[in-house]
Amino acid sequence: MSNMEQDHWTRVKGRLRSSVGEDVFSSWFARMDLEAVQDESVHLSVPTRFLKSWIQAHYAERVLDAWRAEMPKVSRVDLTVRSAMRNVAPAKEVTAPVEARRIESTGNRPAADIRSTATAPVSASHEALGGSPLDPRLTFASFVLGRANTLAHAAARQVAEGRRGDPVMFNPLYIHAGVGLGKTHLLQAVTWAGNSNPERKVLYLTAEKFMYGFVAALKTQTALAFKEALRGIDVLVIDDLQFLQGKTTQAEFCHTLNALIDAGRQVVIAADRPPSDLESLDERMRSRLAGGLVVEMSTLGEELRLGILKSRVAAARAHHATFDVPEPVLDYLARTITHNGRDLEGAINRLLAHSKLNATAVTLEMAEREVRDLIRPMEPKRIKIEDIQRVVARQYNVSRSDLLSSRRTANVVRPRQVAMYLAKTLTLRSLPEIGRRFGGRDHTTVLHAVRKIEALVGKDNTLQDEVESLKRQLAE
Numbered sequence: 233m234s235n236m237e238q239d240h241w242t243r244v245k246g247r248l249r250s251s252v253g254e255d256v257f258s259s260w261f262a263r264m265d266l267e268a269v270q271d272e273s274v275h276l277s278v279p280t281r282f283l284k285s286w287i288q289a290h291y292a293e294r295v296l297d298a299w300r301a302e303m304p305k306v307s308r309v310d311l312t313v314r315s316a317m318r319n320v321a322p323a324k325e326v327t328a329p330v331e332a333r334r335i336e337s338t339g340n341r342p343a344a345d346i347r348s349t350a351t352a353p354v355s356a357s358h359e360a361l362g363g364s365p366l367d368p369r370l371t372f373a374s375f376v377l378g379r380a381n382t383l384a385h386a387a388a389r390q391v392a393e394g395r396r397g398d399p400v401m402f403n404p405l406y407i408h409a410g411v412g413l414g415k416t417h418l419l420q421a422v423t424w425a426g427n428s429n430p431e432r433k434v435l436y437l438t439a440e441k442f443m444y445g446f447v448a449a450l451k452t453q454t455a456l457a458f459k460e461a462l463r464g465i466d467v468l469v470i471d472d473l474q475f476l477q478g479k480t481t482q483a484e485f486c487h488t489l490n491a492l493i494d495a496g497r498q499v500v501i502a503a504d505r506p507p508s509d510l511e512s513l514d515e516r517m518r519s520r521l522a523g524g525l526v527v528e529m530s531t532l533g534e535e536l537r538l539g540i541l542k543s544r545v546a547a548a549r550a551h552h553a554t555f556d557v558p559e560p561v562l563d564y565l566a567r568t569i570t571h572n573g574r575d576l577e578g579a580i581n582r583l584l585a586h587s588k589l590n591a592t593a594v595t596l597e598m599a600e601r602e603v604r605d606l607i608r609p610m611e612p613k614r615i616k617i618e619d620i621q622r623v624v625a626r627q628y629n630v631s632r633s634d635l636l637s638s639r640r641t642a643n644v645v646r647p648r649q650v651a652m653y654l655a656k657t658l659t660l661r662s663l664p665e666i667g668r669r670f671g672g673r674d675h676t677t678v679l680h681a682v683r684k685i686e687a688l689v690g691k692d693n694t695l696q697d698e699v700e701s702l703k704r705q706l707a708e
């Protein structure tokens with residue numbers, strides 16, 4: 233690779249860093265390498281499939297924009313997985329991405345490596361069907377109930393307790409929530425409980441396992457057997473659906489889902505967003521997913537956080553009888569570690585490690601010191617395109633369907649352009665996706681709107697005030 237290409241690459245990284253911020257950059261782009269620049273194509277590589285699919289789903293356009301700003305002739309960016317090119321280790325690759333995600337998303341090894349290592353026998357049928365590994369601790373018994381998850385829990389229980397041949401009440405059951413709010417816990421609880429009935433077969437697969445299991449099966453010509461196996465089960469549980477990538481895999485997923493639902497089998501799905509936001513799936517698929525019961529688990533309230541902490545302490549005490557965390561310390565942790573369940577678990581693991589290794593009792597002072605980095609500022613609210621359309625429609629006194637319609641009168645055109653501009657600047661959605669969400673418009677229409685409002689905001693104080701006010705309303 234020439235020095236000039238290396239210079240370009242350094243500058244592209246600089247652009248990416250300033251466009252996404254240091255944290256995002258170091259999480260997703262720090263391990264990205266430039267392989268080659270050929271004519272109009274740039275070849276980049278990353279070390280894991282997980283990074284590849286994440287970058288493709290969330291940052292493809294930004295990477296391309298950064299290259300275009302540097303080298304206008306670039307029209308495409310190809311992303312490959314380094315390990316896959318240099319060494320083939322299929323068994324590892326299936327599980328590695330999940331591990332990577334767990335660690336990257338917390339910056340804190342989940343186990344703190346002192347959690348219980350006891351493994352209950354995994355259901356034979358689950359194993360035989362090639363299900364993803366199950367954590368024996370993630371059961372209904374250890375799932376703490378609160379306002380955030382009552383409905384999801386009730387629906388999950390209902391599915392788990394169903395019997396072969398029972399009419400299926402809601403299909404699919406689709407649970408969505410932000411990172412670390414208990415989706416995997418609930419789905420694995422369904423799997424454990426469902427498989428405790430010898431009559432039923434419940435299969436838990438991460439979307440990655442579905443993808444790689446399926447792709448591997450295709451390569452070894454056993455796709456039919458894989459599909460048959462899937463169809464022979466009573467409940468299919470799919471975790472992290474947002475990672476389902478690739479046209480063939482998605483088409484297969486749709487066939488499997490349709491076949492199962494039509495045959496009266498239950499499907500349970502979890503993802504980090506509602507079906508309507510799963511951009512990479514086609515419209516028919518999204519509506520099929522939304523056609524059962526869609527339940528959101530919201531952020532963990534303080535009481536629920538306290539409950540989770542207490543259950544973690546109780547679980548730790550089963551192996552470390554002298555371990556104790558005084559009430560005021562638990563209250564302090566529940567009040568300050570607001571982010572997700574994984575951080576709560578990490579906090580208890582650290583206190584346990586510290587008190588064991590130093591043979592000291594847990595105090596408030598120790599807790600404050602040990603968990604300092606888990607206390608994060610509140611993340612800005614994730615803004616949805618629907619929210620933007622609602623707030624803009626209200627401000628300009630038009631209806632949301634006006635914004636999505638083909639009407640071209642001035643009182644509708646300007647609000648529509650403002651809404652598109654906000655969708656581009658406040659969300660990570662791509663131009664084609666925004667176009668689709670605004671009544672199926674072309675991406676060039678969105679680009680035109682974004683540029684127009686960008687230019688006007690610089691000159692027109694009234695519009696600038698309106699846009700600022702909309703941003704404030706959306707942040708509330």
Ligand SMILES: Nc1ncnc2c1ncn2[C@@H]1O[C@H](COP(=O)(O)OP(=O)(O)OP(=O)(O)O)[C@@H](O)[C@H]1O
Pocket residue numbers: 337370374375376377381409410411412413414415416417418472504540543572573574577
């Ligand atoms: N209601 C709850 N009761 C008990 N533990 C919980 C609860 N909610 C979350 N946790 C714990 O928080 C941790 C993270 O939860 P989990 O892995 O289920 O999150 P997730 O929503 O699947 O996250 P991701 O989006 O990263 O996959 C786990 O240790 C889990 O046991």
